[in-house]
Structure formats: C-alpha cells, structure tokens
Amino acid sequence: xxxxxxxxxxxxxxxxxxxxxxxxxxxxxxxxxxxxxxxxxxxxxxxxxxxxxxxxxxxxxxxxxxxxxxxxxxxxxxxxxxxxxxxxxxxxxxxxxxxxxxxxxxxxxxxxx
Amino acid sequence: xxxxxxxxxxxxxxxxxxxxxxxxxxxxxxxxxxxxxxxxxxxxxxxxxxxxxxxxxxxxxxxxxxxxxxxxxxxxxxxxxxxxxxxxxxxxxxxxxxxxxxxxxxxxxxxxxxx
Numbered sequence: 001x002x003x004x005x006x007x008x009x010x011x012x013x014x015x016x017x018x019x020x021x022x023x024x025x026x027x028x029x030x031x032x033x034x035x036x037x038x039x040x041x042x043x044x045x046x047x048x049x050x051x052x053x054x055x056x057x058x059x060x061x062x063x064x065x066x067x068x069x070x071x072x073x074x075x076x077x078x079x080x081x082x083x084x085x086x087x088x089x090x091x092x093x094x095x096x097x098x099x100x101x102x103x104x105x106x107x108x109x110x111x112x113x
Numbered sequence: 114x115x116x117x118x119x120x121x122x123x124x125x126x127x128x129x130x131x132x133x134x135x136x137x138x139x140x141x142x143x144x145x146x147x148x149x150x151x152x153x154x155x156x157x158x159x160x161x162x163x164x165x166x167x168x169x170x171x172x173x174x175x176x177x178x179x180x181x182x183x184x185x186x187x188x189x190x191x192x193x194x195x196x197x198x199x200x201x202x203x204x205x206x207x208x209x210x211x212x213x214x215x216x217x218x219x220x221x222x223x224x225x226x227x228x
Contacts, residue, residue: 094213
C-alpha cells in the first residue's frame with residue numbers, strides 16, 4: 001500500500017520569501033501525486049497533480065512541484081509567498097487503477113509580515 | 114456551480130449518543146468519499162461510494178460507523194454510541210468517477226466534538 005510522509009509539521013516564512021514543502025512517498029511503481037491546500041474553515045483544494053511526463057508540474061496560485069523518482073519525493077515550491085498562502089498543505093499519493101488517495105499528516109504554513 | 118456541502122458544520126454531542134453527518138456532492142458526480150481528519154493527523158479514508166454502492170468499507174473504524182447514499186446523490190455518515198475518540202473533522206469529497214486520476218472536490222467538513 002502507498003503512504004506519504006510530510007517531515008515538516010509547521011513552517012514559518014516571511015512574506016515575499018520562497019517556500020518549499022517536503023513530501024516523501026512510498027509506492028512500488030510510478031505513483032500519482034497530489035498537493036492540496038486547506039485554508040481555515042475551508043475544504044481541501046487541489047493545487048496540482050502529477051501522473052506522468054514532465055517531472056516539473058505547474059499548479060494554481062503560483063505553486064509548482066517536482067517529482068524525483070530517485071528520492072521518492074514530490075516537493076512543493078513557491079518563489080514568493082503571499083500572506084494569503086497561510087494554510088495547511090497536504091501531499092497525497094494514489095495508484096493507477098485505484099480510487100483511494102493516501103494523505104500525509106500535513107504541513108501548516110505561517111506567513112509573517 | 115455549487116460545490117460540495119456538508120451539514121452541520123459543527124456538532125457537539127454527549128458520549129453514547131448517535132450522530133448523523135450529511136454530505137451533498139457536486140451534481141453529476143458519481144463517486145463520493147468520506148474521510149476523517151483528527152488533530153495532527155492526515156486524512157484517514159473511511160468509505161467511498163460509486164453511485165449508491167459502497168464497494169470499500171474497509172476504512173470504517175468500527176461497526177458503530179455506517180454510511181449510506183441514496184439516489185446517487187446525498188450521503189449520510191452515521192456514528193452510533195459516540196465515543197470521545199470519534200472527535201474529529203469529517204470531510205466529504207466527490208468526483209465524476211471513482212478513480213485516482215479524477216480530482217476529488219472537498220466540502221468544508223463537519224467538526225464533531227464528543228464530550
């Protein structure tokens with residue numbers, strides 16, 4: 001079964017600084033990978049997803065993620081964060097021909113002025 | 114169009130009482146998922162529906178938990194004889210079909226507190 005580890009529980013970043021959130025997955029074959037964001041009181045919103053092809057994926061809100069098979073990682077990045085990026089971020093992994101997603105425990109991002 | 118809606122948004126109950134949580138998926142979405150989000154934990158898969166059928170109930174924590182979906186639309190998650198460890202945010206998601214390639218759209222969740 002697939003699983004996801006998000007090593008950082010909480011990250012604080014200054015507005016305008018860059019952000020990188022780490023995600024490591026465990027799956028025997030090529031996984032389907034996702035990043036979701038959850039703002040306070042809101043449901044989860046899909047930021048981006050990777051199924052195959054180009055390993056650098058562009059998403060909404062200026063986010064991107066890079067799939068690195070050799071490191072079993074799918075880290076999320078943003079060059080310059082805005083105060084509105086303060087939220088909880090979840091990495092998830094799915095398998096082909098399956099329906100279930102396995103989520104990491106999440107990383108909470110705080111943005112300071 | 115309207116997104117996934119859940120009701121109530123908050124529910125406080127006493128240990129031993131039964132609760133019902135409701136999910137209204139996006140119109141036309143045939144797949145519906147229930148997850149549980151406990152403090153400091155990721156999302157725990159509970160059950161999913163394809164149409165009105167629930168092919169996989171393996172995530173339900175105990176036989177106190179049940180779910181149904183009628184008319185291929187609204188779903189209800191029922192927890193009987195609630196325990197304090199049931200306190201969590203219960204999230205519902207829907208998608209066009211039950212596939213990991215199909216984006217799941219999430220509702221805002223129901224925060225359940227068992228006293």
